[in-house]
Amino acid sequence: MDDVKFVFLGARLHDCFTYLHYVEYCRNVPYQFYMSFTGTVIDADGKSAERTQYIRTKCKGVTLRGDERFEDYLTECGYLKKVRLGDSFVSAILKEDAFREIDGALARDVYYFLKEPPTEMKREYTYDPSERRITHC
Secondary structure (H helix, E strand, C coil): CCCCEEEEECCCHHHHCCHHHHHHHHHCCCCEEEEEEEEEEECCCCCEEEEEEEEEEECECCCECCCCHHHHHHHHCCCCEEEEECCEEEEEEEHHHHHHHHHHHHHHCCCCCECCCCCCCECCCEEECCCCEEEEC
16 A cells, blocks of 8 residues: 555654554564463354464563653654644654555664663563563563
8 A cells, every 4th residue: 555644643753653563573682572371262153262372572671761852853853743633743654654664663773662672681571569560462
């Protein structure tokens, strides 16, 4: 498909632009891995079967940056278009511009989108005791 655009309604890129993870996958970044999980799947007829699935996820302790650095860069370069709407804004970027710029940032610094480079790569999920839940697998 040509001319695909990502549109954000009042959202900041660092909060919701999951396309980043696709580009990380394409670049095979060292801080992601495939984690398997097994569970019971029940089909529409009520038949159950054990099944193992895989999810690509970040290593334990890896945290994405929570700032506007990349969004500001895209805006300054004219790739991310923004228009005020009420108290917020609507922004849009072409898929090809997003891919090229994310890929370029990762080529220059594979840890560009992380809060800090990981000190170790543990292939397990992160559990946040304050939230009493798995924060990512």
